[in-house]
Structures are given as structure tokens and as C-alpha cells.
Amino acid sequence: MNTPGPAGGRGLRLIPFRGLRYVPERVGSLAAVTSPPYDVVVRPDGLHHLESADPHNIVRLILPQADSADARHRQAAETLQRWLAEGVLAPDPEPVLYVYEQRTGDLLQRGVIGALALSPATEGVVLPHEDVMADIVADRAALMRTAAAHLEPLLLSYAGDGGPTGATAVIERVAKRLPVLATTTEDGVAHRLWAVTDPAERAEIQSDLSRRQALIADGHHRWATYLRLQAEQSGPGPWDFGLVLLVDTARYPLQVRAIHRLLHRLPVAQALSALDDAFRVRRVEGPLRGALDALAEAAAEGNAFLLAGDGRFHLVDRPDEHLLARTVPADRPAAWRALDATVLHSVLLDHVWRIPDAPDHIAYIHDTEAAVEQAERHDATAVLMHPVSEDVVRDLARQGVTMPRKSTSFGPKPATGLVLRDLGTD
Template sequence: MESSERTGLMLRPFHGVRFAIDDLAAVTSPPYDLVSPDELRDLLGRHANNVARLILPGVSHYADARELLVRWLGSGVLTVDSPPGLYVYEQSGAGFLQRGLIGAVGVGTASILPHEDVMPGPVADRLALMRATEANLEPIFLLYEGGGTASRLVDDVATQGFPLLDIRTSDGVRHRLWAVTDPVEIAAVGEDLRDRRALIADGHHRYATYEALRRDHPGPGPWDYGLAFLVDSLAYPPDLKAIHRVIPGLSLEEAAARAKGAWQVHEFSVLEDALAGLATATGPAFVLAGDGPAHLLTDPDPLQVGRAMPAGRSARWRSLDTSILTAFLLPRVWGIEDSEQAVLVVHHDPLAAVRLARQHGGTAVLLNPLLTEDVLAVAAEGERVPRKSTSFGPKPRTGLVMRTFASD
């Protein structure tokens, strides 16, 4: 079936693959792209069966991940659930609660809305791993506007059912998981979701990998679906955080000096004061930080910004801070094209971005988070925001439930 023929949001049951060991928290991991080198060493040292050994095997070691997966399945470290089902997954912690459904989502449908550009390197990496393991080792994160049968089922199961697992990870978050195997309930979920659309909140590179893997196989099969965590954004509004940039080799002094030709540049001796100004800015704004005083950029020259924006983009897209960063500030002001090598990213933590900038003799560019409604509006128009524009959370924990093609 061609992609153009696939319609509707499909979430089908699957045979979950789960760890069968006592200390389940010790074998889990954050999503692969959030694991720093230091954290990877900690995860690998925490337990011999930590899932990081599968999701981060290292370049050209993908076959090792396959061998390890086969070994763990054969030895009983991993077991396959039967019958197939959907899974209700709950995360909770200080001041937050999120619930949703984990299932196998149909790939190649117009009902899945990407909102962010992808880079070829991460797609190639995830595709090589997925081809080698023939498995979906961690779910993508989808948001939809629900309020129907699926949402009610999620809350009913979470408040009345006995969980398959109930653990607390080292970050203090509690994770609970339930299986839904009743064919009538599963059919009701499918009927509820059929006419809905879902936004990719996290996992654009993995979804692009799902699509590439499906193109590898002309006939129907398990590659027509990919592991996903689907959350009703009306019941559980997401937390959207910023992803900061680091420009190695661009000194803070030079970055600030070159910005003065197009921005209002305000100097602060204390970084926290600059960040306070960023948080209250009413238009495009960035903080530059590193070795020396911080600088708050505000009120860019509208004529220069307008000339830098690519043709054919909507007014909403042109107003996004990350669009102005990638189309104007980086290339026009600093002469830098956005790439994984030239522009590093740091999720959420501005102080970590400043530390990284100092290590590389560069400049940290600190951002405000985008607004969820702006991201949804851009995606609904078929546009995509620049890479690494959003960090929706809380993200699903890796290692709680996986999917292999052989078992599904």
C-alpha cells in the first residue's frame, strides 16, 4: 500500500518486549539523544543489562546491539508479552502527571504531523540500528487533541487496574505501566482515533527512520508500524522547553560586536539578569553568554530580518525565534550555516550550554521556548520549524516496553 493511500491515525496492539529482572529502574534510560557521555558511562555501570547498551552501541557497532538483543531474548532477560495489547503508561513527579497509550502507530499516513526538520546523520544512525536489530527500541512521542474513548480508557485503566510495573527512576519520576488486551476496548480506541491527527512531539529522526525502513520493504509487514507513545494534549498539556545553541570557536566578544549592526544589545554582568530579561521579552530575543559578560539581544532590524527570511514561509513561521536564529542571526550576522558540526545543542539547561561554550572557546545562544500553539499552527499548515526548535516533555522512559519485528 502506498503512503498516499494510508489515511487516519492507527494505533494497533503489539507483543511488548519487556525486561524480566528485579531492578527495572536500573535498566532504563532517557531517550538516546538526551544521554550525555558522562550519563552513558553511569548507565552502563548501573546495570549489565541497561537498555543503553542497545540504543547507543556506538557507530559501526550496530551488529553488536543485534547480538545482545538476541542473547537477552534467548536467556530470559527480555520476555515477550502475550497476547498482544496496547499499554497505558503513566509518568508522575513533583507537580506533573502524564498518561497515554503505547502502541504500534501506522507509518506513512497524513495523520502524523512532523513539525521539525531532521538531519541526515541521526536518521542514518537510527536506521542502521533499526535495520540491524529489526526492532523499535524506544517509542516516539505523539500528541493529539482527544477527549474521547481512548482518553477515558487511559484514565480508567490507570485509576482502577493493577500495573505490570511500578518503579521510580533516579530522577525521582514514578513510572507505571498497564496492558490493555481486551479486543473490544482496543477496537474502541481504534474507532476513536481514526479521524484524528497527531503531532510528533519528540522523535522526528526516529519517525523518519520508520518511513525509510518501510520504503525498504515493498510488501506489508511489521515495518508498516512504529512504536509510539500517544498523549491527549487536552487532558495532559505538555511541557515545552527550549533547546539552546553553542557556537564553537565564535568568541563571545566577537558575537556581541557583530550583532550590534542588527540588534539592540544589552550587556549584563550577571547571567541571571540577562536571562530574566530574556524571559520577559515580547519579541525575538536571545542571550549570548560564555567567557565574559552576558548580552541580551532584542529588537532586531525588521528590514534585515525580512530580507533574510526564505520566500514562501508563513507569517507564523517567520516570527519564530528559532526561524530568526537559523535564517538571520546565524548566517547573516555571523556567517554560520546551521549544521550539527557548526552548531551544537544543549537541551533545557542554560548553565550547561554556557559551560560547553567555555570549553569550546565559543558562544552560547540561549533561547526562550516556543509556544505550543505556534508549533501546532505551523505543523497544521504543513510547515516545519528549524531543527531542534522544541523539547516537549515529559518524554517517555526508554526500556519499559519495546517492540521487535519477529514478535509482532
């Protein structure tokens, strides 16, 4: 997106912070203590895998396990303090900005990590594009409040001037130096981190970003949490800033993927029978890759979904126009009303299947194979989605229109555990 700051010069304000990082000598490996973002971890399998990878894996902070929410949050705070006392984690000696790189195959992404000002009001500077779930925001807020730390950065995108200038010029220069951290995670992604210690280079980054606005690519619930926790404070302090990764998409375009739904209590046969004549339903041949190709072809012509969970794939498309008119809210832009996520929630979940949007009924899963596997294992229905166009996301965000929750998955996402922000030392 072309992202000069709003009128009046108000744009992004990014400041250095004392990053909290793992001490390599105190852990098995840096790769073994990292994790995907909390909402990407497939539970319980992925959670158990990460917990067993290293006793100090960051998942013990972002997804602590206990009998109650309060106990989980206390456990995370106590674990963080213990790791600090034991020297497993340690703060960097001075506040800095960080350049972060991810590389796998031909894919290269670089950005800058810092503490982003939440005040003055960021409306019109940081653009959300998805609704959030109140229970998740409340849980994330309780975790951050108790731990007094930002455990993983949001991913924000902005568009520079289309060339290696400003912040991007600094990032490219810094990336030619020796990093303070380098590791390759088990998914084959190589990660490198540099500390930007030169005040002139930091000022160059900050000056460029002060003219920009950004789109929340990943982390809407954490952003809402930042704002909630800031509002609780009676005066200025570290809660006025949030940990973010900013990527110039003019230089490093992001990828947009879909987030799938797992309907715990709805077998596929029941889901199909409830559709009646409301949609066209067709069996499509596997394997999964071929079925997703069929979904993409149908999605190019209109709303389309792929149901799985009974060992087969069922393409659901061409919704009845009269049903759409009755069930999709008419007070939103046409682009919003045509979204697959809008039709899924307004028509299928609310009207046809009558499924509450609650964790007991719906799980949101990023990995396609995991969604199918869990549906087949638990006699549930996986609703596989086709990614929405980034242009649609951007245009709706500019209009101030939010998409249904979990409509998109932008990436590559930053690995969790490479740098944290301790609000007690920042």
C-alpha cells in the same frame, strides 16, 4: 488541537504488539536500565553516567559506542540478541496495547503505547512540525534496520473530546489496576505501565483514535526513519507500523520547552563582536534563572537570545529590520518568519556567524544548565532559546509548514527502556 481525522474517516490506526521488556530479576533495578530519549542524553557525561548505572542500561542499544557507524549498529544488534538469549529482555506473551503514566509532583501524564500504522499514507493524519537532519535519519535508520527493533517510542499528541471518554476513559480505568511495571527514575519521575489485555477495551481505544489526527510532539527523526524503512520493504510486514506513545492533550496538556544550541568553535567574545549593530546586545545579571527571566521578557516583544559561555550572560534582541528582510526567506508564513529559530538559523548562523549546521559545529542541548556548563568548559558559545508557543506550532503544522529543526521540546518525554518493539517477534 481539535483533531478529528481527515475527510473520509481516515485517522490513527493503532494496533497491539508484543512488547519487549526488561525482566526485573535480571537487572539491578528498572530505574537503572532506563534512559532519556537518545537525543536528550548529554554526551559524553550523561552517556557515561548511564552506562555505569547498570551494565544492561538501554543506552547501550540507543547510543552504542564503537569506532565506526557500522560497528556501532552491529554492536547494538548483537547486544540486543545477547540480552534476549540471556533473559535480560523478554517479549510479553501476547500482543497488547499499553497504558503509560508519568508522575512527578503535581504533574501527571497518561497515554497509550502501541504500534501505529504508517500505511496507507499518513499525510494529514500525523502532522510533523519540524525539519529533520538527513544524517541523523540515516544513522537512526541504519540502527533500526540492523537491530530490527524500535527501541524507543515517539511522543504524539492528539486532542480528545475534553472529557474522560473514548480512549481516555479506558486509560483512566486501566490506571486503577495493578501495573505490570512501576519504577521511579533518578530525576524523581514515577513511571507505571499497564497491559491492556481486554479486547473490548482495546477496541474502544482503537475506535476513538480512528477519528483523530496527531501532532508529532517529539521524535521527528524517528518518524522520518519509520517512513524510510517502510519504503524499503517490498511487501507488507512489521515495518508498516511504528512504536508510539499517544497523549490526549485535552486531558493531559504537554509542556513546551526550548532546545538550546552549543556553538563548538565560536567563543563568546567572537560571537558578540560579529553582531556589530545587527542586534541590540546587553549584559544581564545572573544567576541563570534571573537571566532566563530577562530572556522571557525580551522574547515577549520580539526575537531574543541569551548568549553564555564566558561566565556572563548577554541578551541579544531587537534585530535590524533591514537585515531580517535580506536574510529571512520571504516565501513562508509570517508566523514562521518571526520564529526565534528561523532568525537564529537564517540570520545569525547563516549570515552573521557563518556557521555550518553540522555536528562538528553545533550541538543541540535540551538542558539549559548543561548547555551553559559545556560552553564555559570548552570556550564555546551557548545560545539559549525561549520556548515557542504551542499554538504557533499547531497552526504551522496544520498549514503543512515545518519549523527549523530542533525548534521545540515537548514533554514530559517517555522514558526509554520501559517497552521496546522487536520486529522479529511482532
